[in-house]
Amino acid sequence: MTYRISLQPGDHDFSAEADQTVLEAALAADLLLPHSCRDGACGACKGRVLQGRVDYGKHSEGALSAAEREAGYALFCCAKPLSDLVVEARNVTRAGDIPVRKLPCRVQKLTRLAPDVMLLDLKLPASEDFRFRAGQYIDILLADGQRRSFSIANAPHDASHLELHVRQIDGGRFTGQVFGTMKEKDILRFEGPLGSFWLREDSSRPIVMVAGGTGFAPIKGMVEHAIHAGLQRPITLYWGARDRAGLYLDELARSWEAALPGLRYIPVLSEAKPEDAWDGRRGLVHQAVLDDFADLAGHEVYVCGAPAMVDAARASFCTDRGLAEDSFFADAFTFATPAG
Ligand SMILES: Cc1cc2nc3c(=O)[nH]c(=O)nc-3n(C[C@H](O)[C@H](O)[C@H](O)COP(=O)(O)OP(=O)(O)OC[C@H]3O[C@@H](n4cnc5c(N)ncnc54)[C@H](O)[C@@H]3O)c2cc1C
Ligand code: FES
Structure with missing residues (x-):
């Protein structure tokens, strides 16, 4: 029918x-x-x-x-x-001319960025022209047909490989493999690019970006794309983590302020440890945005991270700060529904 x-x-x-x-x-x-x-x-x-x-x-x-x-x-x-x-x-x-495809890839490098975050660098087949928009994600295809979603952390101009930031999940099937048995040269299969979380370039509105934990991954792809494209719009980037180790590419994010004159970077810790000697912002990352912006009307906001953070950001930015619903873009890191 x-x-x-x-x-x-x-x-x-x-x-x-x-x-x-x-x-x-x-x-x-x-x-x-x-x-x-x-x-x-x-x-x-x-x-x-x-x-x-x-x-x-x-x-x-x-x-x-x-x-x-x-x-x-x-x-x-x-x-x-x-x-x-x-x-x-x-x-x-x-959707335009960017097709969604299923491709093999090879594990090129595994780099521990934090005790519970691994950078998984995937080499794409040289014969394939894989294209994506900055901020999209892929699904890793497991042998029994299950899928696991991960955001692409590099920008599209650098598309010979894919960079993923994988947070280890207790008892997690795929992330357990990444932190346990996975080694360089292993072959994986994936489908992508997926999702509608990408940097909109057909607007001149100032941008607020909010990342929680490994929600930094697609935001990194967007900022690197913005630097490559010479984007002129003001960007205020908030990155929230529990402690200093959670800001696993803090130096890189700080360096963006020099690379992109309109960008301001604000790291926020919710549970800083005494040994972190943290003198920066504290609290929940979406609250830091609320504290800084009395009015978000006329802005475009990109939020990525845990579902509770994304929900809290959507509700408070749109209801209390006048952000238009259609100017709020988000990827919530929900996890795969168990098979069956
Ligand atoms: C669009 C999208 C993009 C994503 N991008 C990223 C990314 O870039 N980096 C990243 O680290 N994660 C990302 N995630 C989350 C990631 O897909 C899951 O954490 C992952 O599927 C876990 O797989 P696993 O096989 O290790 O765990 P599973 O074997 O699926 O789960 C094991 C147990 O842990 C629970 N669980 C699984 N994931 C989580 C979680 N995230 N939080 C809390 N409990 C969980 C499950 O309910 C289950 O009980 C993304 C999710 C979506 C939907
Ligand atoms: S895309 Fe439909 S609920 Fe997530």
Whole structure:
């Protein structure tokens, strides 16, 4: 069975099979709806169903509450059409000429950046022209078909390799492998580039970037791209971590202030240890932004890190500081739903 789906605003039209999610069908039609985890966990793909019926699919209650379903919202990464649909989705762009591909890659180098953070440097096949936008992510494909998402930490002009910043998860299957048995020259498979978290270059608005922990990875890709492209817009970059070790590329981030004149870097620690001898900002990283900006209207904000931080940032920046919802871009580091 094939259904028609219309997007509002913008008047885009595409078709979907009954077993396709709204997001899958939109991507197949070259329309990039906002999304991140594609797993019903983060809420980035949430939008309203204005007409028609959907099967809501499997998702977490945190990403879409019963009240939101009642109010007509759905998660387009798991909702499948049960009739023709008219749906409301903002920030829709054309996917353009960057294809999503499945490729092999070789582990080129493993570098410990912090006790629980590994830089995984992946060499891409020389014969393949892999392209991505600064800030996007890839899915590592595990042998049994499961996937693990990681943001690309380098900029697209340097696309012969991919840099990932992997935080070790207690009992984590893939990150356990990265910190345990993985060695140079190992072969992995991945799919990418994925997600709609990338630096928008078609605007002149000042930018605020907020990274929590390894949420620094895509932000690094964006800043390195901004330096390469000579971006003139003011950027205020906040990087939050528990302690000094968590700011695992602090020197690099400090060096960006000289490389990009409009950039200001503000590290923030929430649980600085006495031995950190920290005389910088303290507290929660999104709170530091609230303390510094009485008004975020007219800004563009990029946030990446733990889901709770992303949620707190979205709610307070949009509700208390006047940031437009469609100027808030985020990747929440949710984790893969267990198989079965
Ligand atoms: C779009 C996107 C981009 C991401 N980018 C990055 C990145 O650049 N760097 C990075 O370090 N992580 C990133 N993540 C998070 C990362 O995908 C997960 O931490 C990863 O899947 C863990 O895999 P694993 O096999 O080691 O753990 P699993 O075997 O999947 O999990 C083991 C146990 O730990 C829990 N768990 C797993 N991950 C987390 C977590 N992040 N926090 C708390 N508990 C967890 C699980 O529920 C499970 O109980 C990203 C996630 C998304 C959705
Ligand atoms: S909940 Fe749909 S992309 Fe995350």
